[in-house]
Amino acid sequence: DFMMSITEDDMNQIKSGIRNYQFLRETPGRRVQRIWYLVSGHPSPTRARLPRSLAFVCEVGPVRMRRPYLAPLIEDGVLNAEFNDTDNPLMDSLPFAFRICSVWELKTKFSVQTLR
Numbered sequence: 001d002f003m004m005s006i007t008e009d010d011m012n013q014i015k016s017g018i019r020n021y022q023f024l025r026e027t028p029g030r031r032v033q034r035i036w037y038l039v040s041g042h043p044s045p046t047r048a049r050l051p052r053s054l055a056f057v058c059e060v061g062p063v064r065m066r067r068p069y070l071a072p073l074i075e076d077g078v079l080n081a082e083f084n085d086t087d088n089p090l091m092d093s094l095p096f097a098f099r100i101c102s103v104w105e106l107k108t109k110f111s112v113q114t115l116r
């Protein structure tokens with residue numbers, strides 16, 4: 001398991017199913033079964049971003065690597081085609097992908113201050 005920050009807009013894409021992979025710069029170096037998300041709210045006129053809270057957990061499949069000789073991702077979600085196109089520089093900084101298998105919203109949200 002590991003935690004990562006995500007914007008509310010990106011989390012909405014995951015919840016709705018239009019985004020079905022989590023793309024990362026690096027892999028945590030161990031088998032990952034769940035990703036816990038610290039979600040930050042939309043910016044407001046008085047704040048750059050609303051405070052983050054631990055609000056979701058997703059079960060994920062095995063890590064996939066972006067390599068021309070490996071099987072491509074199924075192109076059924078946001079950024080999947082870009083990930084498969086190894087000539088596309090957009091995804092050069094995100095060479096790892098975890099398939100999102102399930103999404104769970106926590107009944108109780110935990111602020112970053114509470115987690116510390």
